[in-house]
Amino acid sequence: MPVTDAHSDEPARLANTIETVFAGQSKDYPERLLSNGSRAVLAEGADAQDDCAVFSFSGEQELVVGSDYVRGPKFRLYERGLLTEYDLGYYLVAANVSDVAAMGARPIGVLTVVRYPLDMTDAVFEQVMLGIRDACADHGAPNVGGDIGGAERLILSATAMGVCPPGRSVLRRGARPGDLVCLTAPTGIAGAATEYFRAGRVSEEIEARYRGSLLASWARPRARTAEGMALGKSGVVTSCQDTSDGLKATLEGIAVASGTGITVFEQELQVPAEVTAVCEFVGKSVLPVVMGDSVDFELVFTMAPERQDAVRAEFDSAGLGFHAIGVVTKEPGVLLEHLSGQRSPLPGKAWRHAPEQAQR
Amino acid sequence: MPVTDAHSDEPARLANTIETVFAGQSKDYPERLLSNGSRAVLAEGADAQDDCAVFSFSGEQELVVGSDYVRGPKFRLYERGLLTEYDLGYYLVAANVSDVAAMGARPIGVLTVVRYPLDMTDAVFEQVMLGIRDACADHGAPNVGGDIGGAERLILSATAMGVCPPGRSVLRRGARPGDLVCLTAPTGIAGAATEYFRAGRVSEEIEARYRGSLLASWARPRARTAEGMALGKSGVVTSCQDTSDGLKATLEGIAVASGTGITVFEQELQVPAEVTAVCEFVGKSVLPVVMGDSVDFELVFTMAPERQDAVRAEFDSAGLGFHAIGVVTKEPGVLLEHLSGQRSPLPGKAWRHAPEQAQR
CATH class of the missing domain: 3.30.1330.10 (PurM-like, N-terminal domain)
Incomplete structure (x- = not known):
């Protein structure tokens, strides 16, 4: 030794x-x-x-x-x-x-x-x-x-x-208008961790309840291997990309590669409790953290709504979860449909790998 | 653009x-x-x-x-x-x-x-x-x-x-006592280039005759892909390793992995003209450059002498060359047998990837 x-x-x-x-x-x-x-x-x-x-x-x-x-x-x-x-x-x-x-x-x-x-x-x-x-x-x-x-x-x-198996690798470019856009789990925890630990102040509530999961998002990230294999096995997933550049960048990646747009519904976006607590503490909006350059290693994937049972069956049998957050559109552009029904560009800064962004 | x-x-x-x-x-x-x-x-x-x-x-x-x-x-x-x-x-x-x-x-x-x-x-x-x-x-x-x-x-x-094909990848650990030790081409040019260009002086002869090949050893290195494929195809090669850590390190790598020794015969070592010229110019011995940490991407390989015709046939048909430089021994240790018949440890410093060695 x-x-x-x-x-x-x-x-x-x-x-x-x-x-x-x-x-x-x-x-x-x-x-x-x-x-x-x-x-x-x-x-x-x-x-x-x-x-x-x-x-x-x-x-x-x-x-x-x-x-x-x-x-x-x-x-x-x-x-x-x-x-x-x-x-x-x-x-x-x-x-x-x-x-x-x-x-x-x-x-x-x-x-x-x-x-x-x-x-x-x-x-x-x-x-x-x-x-x-x-x-x-x-x-x-x-x-x-x-x-x-x-x-x-x-x-x-x-x-x-x-x-x-042959033909079963899932690319980014196969999304089709009308497809559901799904996510393996809510995003934003890694980004919230960065926000919290650089704030230079300590929240007793966050320390007590969320410090462990915030740190774990960086210290023990888990790639969604079981979910990925279930997606491949289902045979009905039209596109997939991980959220390692943030949710916004991932949605844009799939939309551009597929020659489509994507509309995300605000009411379907789940916000982890850690993100809510940190954003309240540091005085920031929640959505830019959820959609921005948070590196969470979740999977975004698309499939025709009528075929979602095949994916659900694979996920259920493996004890895994996912939820739909939006829909693939024929019109280009990635938009957020607010609770009011209004649509706007996605909030949050997509990860750009530019040298000045040193936090990752 | x-x-x-x-x-x-x-x-x-x-x-x-x-x-x-x-x-x-x-x-x-x-x-x-x-x-x-x-x-x-x-x-x-x-x-x-x-x-x-x-x-x-x-x-x-x-x-x-x-x-x-x-x-x-x-x-x-x-x-x-x-x-x-x-x-x-x-x-x-x-x-x-x-x-x-x-x-x-x-x-x-x-x-x-x-x-x-x-x-x-x-x-x-x-x-x-x-x-x-x-x-x-x-x-x-x-x-x-x-x-x-x-x-x-x-x-x-x-x-x-x-x-x-299955079973045809050539590992380091298969060398057997009595095998010939062969080299695809003489080593030392990359090491000579380092010696020459850091000397801070210019030789008219070297500039005129060798500057191009010295620089090319770093600017246009060629991996020995055709040679490697010919070795695999022959089916008789017992071990192979590239000389990217220098010839001495490669010979030691094969010998240790195979549980053997290797004796290199000085009379079989070919010294590139560039190496001779540079060593004369900078006042260094030739063999430490040929055997040391010169990064030349040649291949060292071993095979039973009675099977060398299979390799020679593959190389000849592809217009490639190699030469034998030594023999695998039962006794451990990598030695150089001089023209006098005396044996000594190999000269030259094997590349160690230590941080202080910044020249590579």
């Missing part, structure tokens, strides 16, 4: 941390059998320490694969000491697996790039890798390899892979 | 640069047919701009997948103005595809993570993406997706994927 204040080089970290943390993963890998009998099995994982990981594929299937960098040590909550390196490792995996979930696929593995500064001790490095390992276990997708080594600060990037 | 000094946000860069640079790639993707009739085809690429890329797989095959971060703007030659952002994009792809080549697999795609600083103009950003695109074209593996967005400096990471 590494000594707390040791600063081992890469070969020692491979031998002492990577080999220990990811031992035996190929041996223990469950066979990923798709509904059509196709298989995907890990043959060589991170413990093999080869140039690449190796999967054995058999039969007709689709591989979905995506990469995301996460700001990690640039997160406001990390800079304020509210997140640990373990949390950053955990977040890296959840953020990447979320992209696989949004395709309706079953995760099969994650590759992680962890570059660390000279002053990062073996113990802290191990915490990053343990966060990665545990998030992988929680999401059913082992860390099968990647890259470690030095950099001037902690840099985190990853790639997640998943499989589904 | 972007204006030279514009600084667009991510949606604009996606629309103006990514869509333009990677247009139509799924449509133009060749069917990757393996020798056993299995297929891998790109269904949704970077131009789809979805959560993930999608490949359609059919039949029995192995997927190999690996991720590498590259120091990019921290390269000594970039800091000295000898490499452009286009070159860094090119390098990112070559370094990642090299890991697929080292598995004996056929590259099918690359995911790239490009995070850029606030002051990077659209024109420079486009140069990075053009370097990525052109390297992908040169290596037969399109850029199928990834992540762009802000960071405090240019950060480059990627993932490369490849396929091969």
